[in-house]
Amino acid sequence: MTISSSLNAGVAGLQANATRLAAVSDNIANSSTYGYKRVVTDFNSLVLSDGVSGYTAGGVRASSQRLISESGALISTSNSTDLAVRGRGFLPVTTKSGFEANETANEMMLSTTGSFRLDADGLLTTESGLLLLGWPANQDGTMPNFPRDTNDGLRPIQFALNLSGDPTTKVDMSLNLPATSTTAGASGEAQVLSIEYFDNLGTSKSITMEFTPTVPATGSSNEWTATLADSAQDNAVVGEYIITFDDSRQAGGTIASVTTVSGGAYDPVTGEMIINAASGPIEFNIGAVNSSFGLSQLSDSFAPIALSKDGSPVGNMAAVEVDANGYVNAIYDNGLRKTIYQVPLVDLPNAEGLVSVDAQTYEISPESGAYFLWNAGDGPTGDIKSYAREESTTDVATELTTMIRTQRAYSSSAKVIQTVDEMLQETTNIKR
Incomplete structure (x- = not known):
């Protein structure tokens, strides 16, 4: 009717x-x-x-x-781990209760912003109990390859809230040796350079490099003997090399050849040689053959030009920062900055197909489509903005x-x- x-x-x-x-x-x-x-x-x-x-x-x-695909305005905050996605993509998170119940498998949820703080266990978590997920980095800070179509490699970001040290594994050096010291009649005085390194316990040690010129009867030899001694081994010699320099018009002053007497072999292409210090092998780079980087022999002065090395003494973690590409860095009071994790951004075809749950988070559903984990700033995704929150x-x-x-x-x-x-x-x- x-x-x-x-x-x-x-x-x-x-x-x-x-x-x-x-x-x-x-x-x-x-x-x-x-x-x-x-x-x-x-x-x-x-x-x-x-x-x-x-x-x-x-x-x-x-x-x-x-x-869900609509983005709110970003506002600045004073916390370095207040994070917001600038553009397309979602932060992977999980619940703290779920992680505590099963630490090997984490149910991935999605969010576009969060105010994360370090808790007593060193986990980056929100007040609502959400944990930020990321890929763990290698010990040297590089990122291994993880599958991008599954969350199997993701782990809650957790920091060790204790002292941390970083042993020295690599030394790059540039210095000039005086060419006049290898000419006939020179005094034959050795040039000495002490290089500090940090052992596996964060203790300061040193390797002394002594360069002794070969003084010929006539002319110039352009030859030096480099001896390396380790203070941690009672100044025992850990490497000895005979270095000859080029005196041609085209490559004058660069390394012509290096003969290994003891220690690790010299690579003429990379300019590297391995020195076995008490704490383990240290890679020294003195420059390749005919390279302008590394050792040189010019003029009449001994001049250390540049010396760079990794490693650091023991220090306390002072801060945590997340950069635009999702790299999570721990900053220590000794100046060390170390990459610990990388936070990817999750992208899927239909954001409106996600299932809404509490605390502004979403779960993946068949309607949302298959997801993919991108490096922040790559592909279709935006980047990650720290010191920021996304408004309603x-x-x-x-x-x-x-x-x-x-x-x-x-x-x-x-x-x-x-x-x-x-x-x-x-x-x-x-x-x-």
Whole structure:
């Protein structure tokens, strides 16, 4: 009956507008919630009649959708581990309770922002109990290859809250030896350079390099004997090399050849040789043959030009920083900066297909499509902004306008029900 369908349509209108009002109230309530994605409600008409034999009202049906792919504005903060995704992509997170229950398998959830802090266990976590996930780096700070279509390699980011040292494994050096010291009649005085290194316990040690010129009877020899002694081994000789320099017009002053007397062999292509110190092998780079880098023999002065090495003394972790590419760095009070993890960004075809859960996080579903883990800043993804949070995507003015329209539509639907009630009353009165 047409009048009955009018009543049903009025009820459907009340239900649909109540649904929209619920979405509006949720949006307004979360207008200051970081990372909140607003919900929109659409109405769809229901057609139950072809209109030939009379019209039957079908009413309306409401459908709500969270606009997860919509990004809010970024605001700056004072915490280095306040993170926000600038552009496309999601941060991988997991729950602390789930990690404590099963530390080998982590259920990956997604978020676009979070205020992470170090807890008592050294985990980067939020107040709501979310842990930031990342790929662990190698001991030397390089990143191994991890699969990108699975979260098997991801681990909660955790720091060792104790002292840390970094042994020296590599030394690059550039210095000039005086060419006049290898000419006939020179004094033959040796040139000495002490190079500090750090052993496996963070203790300062040194390798002394002594360069002794070969003084010929006539002319110039352009030859030096380099002897390396380790203080940690009672100044025992750990390497001896005879270095000859080129005196040609094209390559004058560069290394012509190196003869190994003892110690690791010299590589003429890379300029490297391995010195076995007490703490383990240390790679010395004195420059390749005919290279302008490394050792040179020019003029009449001994001049150490540049000396760089890795390693550091023992230090306490002072800060944690995350760069735009997702590399998580631990900064120590001894000046050491070490990459510990890398946080990827998760991308998928249909962000609106994600399932919303608590604390502005989302779970992957069949509707969202297969995900892929990208390096932040690569592919379709944006980068990671530290010292920043993403604001709610709610615009209060828009929501209040929608609320006014919803209120009017709800009142109109209620008026339809009231009118149908009066018409049915009139129909009942016919019998009287």
